[in-house]
Amino acid sequence: MSKKILVLAGDGIGPEIVAEAVKVLKALQAEGAIDVTLEEALVGGAAYDAHGDPLPESTLAAAKAADAVLLGAVGGPKWEPLHISKRPEKGLLGLRAGLGLFANLRPAVLYPQLAEASTLKPEIVSGLDIMIVRELTGDIYFGQPRGVETLPSGERRGINTMVYTESEVERICRVAFDIAMKRGKKVCSVDKANVLECTEMWREVATKTAADYPEIELSHMYVDNAAMQLVRAPKQFDVMVTGNIFGDILSDCAAMLTGSIGMLPSASLNEHGQGMYEPIHGSAPDIAGKGVANPLATILSVAMMLRYSLGAPEAAERIDAAVSKVLDQGLRTADILSEGKRQVGTAEMGDAVVAAL
Ligand SMILES: NC(=O)C1=CN([C@@H]2O[C@H](COP(=O)(O)OP(=O)(O)OC[C@H]3O[C@@H](n4cnc5c(N)ncnc54)[C@H](O)[C@@H]3O)[C@@H](O)[C@H]2O)C=CC1
Ligand SMILES: CC(C)CC(=O)C(=O)O
Ligand SMILES: [Mg+2]
Numbered sequence: 100m101s102k103k104i105l106v107l108a109g110d111g112i113g114p115e116i117v118a119e120a121v122k123v124l125k126a127l128q129a130e131g132a133i134d135v136t137l138e139e140a141l142v143g144g145a146a147y148d149a150h151g152d153p154l155p156e157s158t159l160a161a162a163k164a165a166d167a168v169l170l171g172a173v174g175g176p177k178w179e180p181l182h183i184s185k186r187p188e189k190g191l192l193g194l195r196a197g198l199g200l201f202a203n204l205r206p207a208v209l210y211p212q213l214a215e216a217s218t219l220k221p222e223i224v225s226g227l228d229i230m231i232v233r234e235l236t237g238d239i240y241f242g243q244p245r246g247v248e249t250l251p252s253g254e255r256r257g258i259n260t261m262v263y264t265e266s267e268v269e270r271i272c273r274v275a276f277d278i279a280m281k282r283g284k285k286v287c288s289v290d291k292a293n294v295l296e297c298t299e300m301w302r303e304v305a306t307k308t309a310a311d312y313p314e315i316e317l318s319h320m321y322v323d324n325a326a327m328q329l330v331r332a333p334k335q336f337d338v339m340v341t342g343n344i345f346g347d348i349l350s351d352c353a354a355m356l357t358g359s360i361g362m363l364p365s366a367s368l369n370e371h372g373q374g375m376y377e378p379i380h381g382s383a384p385d386i387a388g389k390g391v392a393n394p395l396a397t398i399l400s401v402a403m404m405l406r407y408s409l410g411a412p413e414a415a416e417r418i419d420a421a422v423s424k425v426l427d428q429g430l431r432t433a434d435i436l437s438e439g440k441r442q443v444g445t446a447e448m449g450d451a452v453v454a455a456l
Contacts, residue, residue: 101136102409105165107158107194110144110178110187111382112392112445113171119394119449120169120401123418126453132414133405138165142194143173143187143382153190159197167408168194168375169401172382187382195235200367200375201267202274203235203346204403207333207353207363212426216358216435223333224356230282230338231353232275233346235367237267240343261297263342268304274368275340276312283337285316289325289345301342326352350379359434361393364400366407374408376400390444393432395422398452421455428455 106121108114127133140146140158147153153173162168173187183189194200209217209227217224242260249255272288279286288305290298302319309317320328322345328335329349333356341349354360363379378396386392402418405411430451431440443451 101134102166103136103138103164104404104409105161105168106137106139107142107162107168107170108139108145109142109171109173109382110175111172111384111387113143113173113382115387115390115392115445116378116394116397117169117171119445119452120397122449122453123398123401123421123456126456127414127417132417133409133411135409142170143190144175144178146190147178147181147185147187151185153185153187154193154197158190159194162194162198162375166373167404168198169397169404170194170375170377171397172378172380174382175384175387192240194375195367196241198367198373198375199236199369201234201236201370202271202368203233204274204278204366204368204407205231205233205346205350205353205363205379206403207231207350207357209357210362210423210426212423213358213362213435215437216431218355219330219333227333227356229333229336229353229356230278231346231350232271232278232338232340233350234263234267234271234340234342235346236343237263238343261295261342261344263297263301265300265304268301269308272305272308272340273311275338276309276315279315279338280312284314285318285337287318287320287325287336287339289320289322289339289341289349291322291345292319293321298342305340322349325349329353329356354379359393361396361432361434362399363396364403366400366403368407372408374404376404376408390446391433392445393434394445394449395432395452398422398449417456418452421452424455425451 108117207229214221239261242262247257292299292302360380368374402415405415429440
């Protein structure tokens with residue numbers, strides 16, 4: 100039975116990097132390694148331009164009907180003047196909420212070939228393999244009340260609210276504990292329990308949930324310390340579990356441990372195993388249209404898709420191996436270029452991965 104993949108290229112570098120990931124999918128399809136049907140739709144700024152809505156009903160319906168969604172990125176300066184309800188980012192958040200994608204998995208792995216591309220000393224990052232588990236449908240990104248009001252004095256007041264229920268915290272912690280059971284059995288829960296009551300509850304629920312996982316070594320860390328520790332000694336971490344906004348920030352921070360944000364894939368899963376797969380970076384308007392963006396995070400997101408949602412682990416392994424092989428060949432996009440390596444553009448990097456499958 101052919102698996103349906105909805106392809107949402109989005110804005111900025113999104114179409115460029117998604118085109119390379121689609122090349123990989125089509126190559127595997129052509130040799131019969133996978134059986135997938137690709138459908139395209141608009142999301143983000145591209146959808147707003149065409150339909151006046153960053154997440155048209157037709158796109159959300161197609162996403163709900165798909166076995167998996169591949170998303171490039173959304174956003175850009177063109178749409179920044181829009182009311183926030185029409186911003187491209189609302190399309191992305193609407194997909195996450197609409198599909199119930201509460202569990203965002205962000206692996207930060209340093210390929211040995213990129214040790215010199217990291218801004219940190221090789222001995223600090225070599226062998227790095229962290230999984231950041233980010234809760235994706237709660238927190239201040241979705242909390243109410245929110246917005247900007249005008250006070251009687253005439254000045255404006257902006258408000259956003261960090262909100263979590265015990266069940267939302269328990270649910271994401273169980274995802275993290277289950278993942279850790281297949282890794283190093285260590286979970287660091289990141290919060291700001293010394294200031295924010297919401298995350299004080301987070302810490303209590305994480306501790307309570309861990310009682311069901313006696314083999315898991317659970318620790319807790321305040322988010323400011325966690326950001327520093329990620330740079331100081333990142334290999335102390337196995338699995339990190341945290342809320343939406345802290346996970347957003349810490350995963351970009353972790354990106355630089357791997358050499359570039361252009362290397363980090365992600366999987367966003369709901370309770371039914373359906374997922375949306377996207378690089379953790381954005382639409383990179385500063386390099387959009389130049390053909391220089393690194394497509395590897397998006398290609399590695401396809402490997403996560405094949406592993407987590409499409410039941411094709413062998414094909415996923417082939418993609419991971421092909422990426423490693425291309426790096427062994429010395430090919431580098433500008434963001435991961437180092438002395439003695441050959442610079443290639445987005446399309447050439449995608450072609451090289453296809454040839455290495
Ligand atoms: N999932 C999504 O769709 C996300 C969307 N955004 C949106 O993207 C737009 C730009 O946001 P920024 O803060 O600039 O973040 P960004 O992640 O797009 O770019 C940050 C920096 O990383 C570089 N970069 C990102 N991806 C790269 C790649 N694959 N290869 C080489 N270099 C890469 C960019 O050139 C830029 O210098 C905004 O509209 C923002 O809202 C931001 C984050 C995630
Ligand atoms: C619109 C943003 C929440 C996207 C983002 O920064 C992310 O998901 O990492
Ligand atoms: Mg982010």
